[in-house]
Amino acid sequence: MNSKPFLIGITGGIGSGKTTVAKIFSILGIPIYYADDRAKWLMSKDTALKNQIQNAFGINSYNEDGSLNREFIASNVFGNKENTKTINSLVHPAVKSDFELWAKSQESPYVLKEAALLFETGSYKDLDKIITVSSPLRVRVNRVLLRDPHRNEEQLNTIIDQQMPEEEKIHLSDYVIKNIDNKLLIPQVLKIHDKLLLLGKK
Numbered sequence: 371m372n373s374k375p376f377l378i379g380i381t382g383g384i385g386s387g388k389t390t391v392a393k394i395f396s397i398l399g400i401p402i403y404y405a406d407d408r409a410k411w412l413m414s415k416d417t418a419l420k421n422q423i424q425n426a427f428g429i430n431s432y433n434e435d436g437s438l439n440r441e442f443i444a445s446n447v448f449g450n451k452e453n454t455k456t457i458n459s460l461v462h463p464a465v466k467s468d469f470e471l472w473a474k475s476q477e478s479p480y481v482l483k484e485a486a487l488l489f490e491t492g493s494y495k496d497l498d499k500i501i502t503v504s505s506p507l508r509v510r511v512n513r514v515l516l517r518d519p520h521r522n523e524e525q526l527n528t529i530i531d532q533q534m535p536e537e538e539k540i541h542l543s544d545y546v547i548k549n550i551d552n553k554l555l556i557p558q559v560l561k562i563h564d565k566l567l568l569l570g571k572k
């Protein structure tokens with residue numbers, strides 16, 4: 371039994387393709403922790419966190435069926451630094467503990483934590499290596515506009531403004547995967563996977 375797998379972060383700005391890249395690692399058998407999805411699950415199911423969010427943002431934070439009111443939270447958080455700080459201070463510690471627990475139970479040479487915010491939250495410090503998925507801003511915006519019909523370019527720019535610029539992320543990363551039309555993703559993933567398997571065995 372592998373009691374402590376090597377912990378790898380995979381990040382990138384909105385629409386860079388980190389989920390797409392994470393899915394390729396998953397096909398190779400690597401366990402993936404999708405932090406954004408898990409954060410939303412915790413925000414809906416963790417009673418203590420739910421109460422904290424409701425105390426901070428009000429009763430409208432949740433729908434009548436108890437599910438998270440994403441539109442309401444998004445309208446309060448995106449573009450408002452103070453509210454972003456507040457939600458981050460509530461959600462990120464919960465995600466941190468949840469990830470630690472999850473990682474411990476995985477049997478694999480390494481595991482991946484996929485998250486839009488690794489550097490911004492400081493959680494990169496708990497990880498052994500970081501991969502950044504990089505794509506030009508214009509390509510990212512176009513991809514997200516196609517994927518998320520409910521978002522417009524103005525809202526996207528508000529989110530982008532809250533995220534660390536890509537060049538800074540690259541500077542702080544161990545590996546970079548370029549997700550642009552003329553570069554195949556699978557060979558880039560395989561190259562990093564081989565390196566991580568070696569590191570994970572040490």
Ligand SMILES: CC(C)(COP(=O)(O)OP(=O)(O)OC[C@H]1O[C@@H](n2cnc3c(N)ncnc32)[C@H](O)[C@@H]1O)[C@@H](O)C(=O)NCCC(=O)NCCS
Pocket residue numbers: 383384385405406409410413439440441443444447454457458461462465485486487529532533
């Ligand atoms: C505001 C919420 C409800 C909006 O949900 P929705 O499904 O509409 O959007 P989604 O989660 O896909 O986010 C859209 C983009 O914004 C980014 N983003 C989300 N939260 C933040 C944040 N606090 N700061 C900067 N960017 C953020 C996402 O990573 C993604 O790239 C949701 O993003 C949320 O709960 N955010 C706060 C908690 C958080 O920080 N989660 C992510 C990291 S663990």
Ligand SMILES: Nc1ncnc2c1ncn2[C@@H]1O[C@H](COP(=O)(O)OP(=O)(O)OP(=O)(O)O)[C@@H](O)[C@H]1O
Pocket residue numbers: 382383384385386387388389390391406486513514517549550551
């Ligand atoms: N190389 C590519 N060619 C074409 N479409 C792509 C490519 N990479 C990603 N996409 C598409 O772009 C969109 C954004 O990709 P993905 O969801 O993987 O990004 P993300 O970084 O996880 O985004 P977010 O931060 O919003 O969660 C998706 O619809 C995905 O299918």
